[in-house]
Amino acid sequence: MRVVMFGYQTWGHRTLQALLKSRHDVDLVVTHPASEHAYESIWADSVEDLARSEGIEVYLAKRPDAQLIDRVRAVAPDVMVANNWRTKLPRELFGVPRLGTVNLHDSLLPKFTGFSPVIWSLISGATHTGLTAHLMDDELDTGAVLVQRAVEITPSSTGTSLVYDTLDLVPEVLEAALDGLEHQTLEPVPQNLADRTFFHKRSEQDSLIDWQWPAADIERLVRALSDPYPNAYTYFRGERLRVISSRVSRCIYGGTPGRVFIEEDGGMVVVAGADAHRGQSHGLVLDVVRTDDGVNHAALDFFGRGGGYLTCLP
Incomplete structure (x- = not known):
């Protein structure tokens, strides 16, 4: 033909x-x-x-x-x-x-x-x-x-x-x-x-992490936006931070969504989910993050002992 x-x-x-x-x-x-x-x-x-x-x-x-x-x-x-x-x-x-x-x-x-x-x-x-x-x-x-x-x-x-x-x-x-x-x-x-x-078509805004989402949803977003796609990102202390590797936590973590909390199995737990204040939500464990200079960091090394919040705005 x-x-x-x-x-x-x-x-x-x-x-x-x-x-x-x-x-x-x-x-x-x-x-x-x-x-x-x-x-x-x-x-x-x-x-x-x-x-x-x-x-x-x-x-x-x-x-x-x-x-x-x-x-x-x-x-x-x-x-x-x-x-x-x-x-x-x-x-x-x-x-x-x-x-x-x-x-x-x-x-x-x-x-x-x-x-x-x-x-x-x-x-x-x-x-x-x-x-x-x-x-x-x-x-x-x-x-x-x-x-x-x-x-x-x-x-x-x-x-x-x-x-x-x-x-x-x-x-x-x-x-x-x-x-x-x-x-x-x-x-x-x-x-x-x-x-x-x-x-709809995707734009940069669609890669921004909303910490009100359940941890499982954010973990899928991170996997969906694997290299070479524009990675899922958030802000920490005014700087953009891309999330390269993550997983849903074993334990339940309560508090405010976006809180950088504590170590679990070698990664850093971030509180996630709109109902996290009820103490019924899994967190998202960050394993690898990337700064805007293109350098990958082990999340536990990057955040240290925890503290602070990941946000939707710088």
Whole structure:
């Protein structure tokens, strides 16, 4: 089949790699210009560079325009494939191919529609994430599902490990979706949009630790924002402090959320949870923290005997 691909960053790069290894012909690749945005300058394998190295025509765009629509129509693709395209594609574009446009989304739709789904899945306490191939329609990530594969979220999963897990599913899911469309062996399944959850783009504010959260929720936030993501952070005595490694305490600790309290099993306990004053909450044990100079510190060494508070403001 003749394919036009829309993609960006490592997700688009992996998708183009899979297409190049398939029996299909990629006639045009559409991608975004490079960006310095915090969430776009990481996982930054270049779709443009890969396409050009293979002699494939590249169209750079921030969002679709009439010229791009005309170019796609001229190619007359059998199918379009999108992965991590950052703006909405209009019907005048996604409806061009005779078999439609397949979007790859790294969640188990209709859950975690929208942005940064792997990170939000881990933060929220979901038990699984995965990869969905669906037909594109007029709304974001709402089209009928073609193929889904799941990945378990374990107590040791990080945002980084789950991204790799879902990226590894791209060749299998894409091949199954394209073969099913070409040979009419797949029946697209409409999503139950009553079950939809829709998450916004992440910003720096979303990495700020709220010590009113239960310790288990903060611990997941720390794992979700593993390197190379902007780490979960807090403030101590006016300075920003990133939390690199943490765990839920064995013991129950009472008091005021954010209080740097006492040593437990080699780490420093911070009181956490909106009900901590009732003496019914676990604390968060900090093991490794990072100062703004990029240096990692054992939390027990950094805080010493404890005292003071971790806060949401400098």
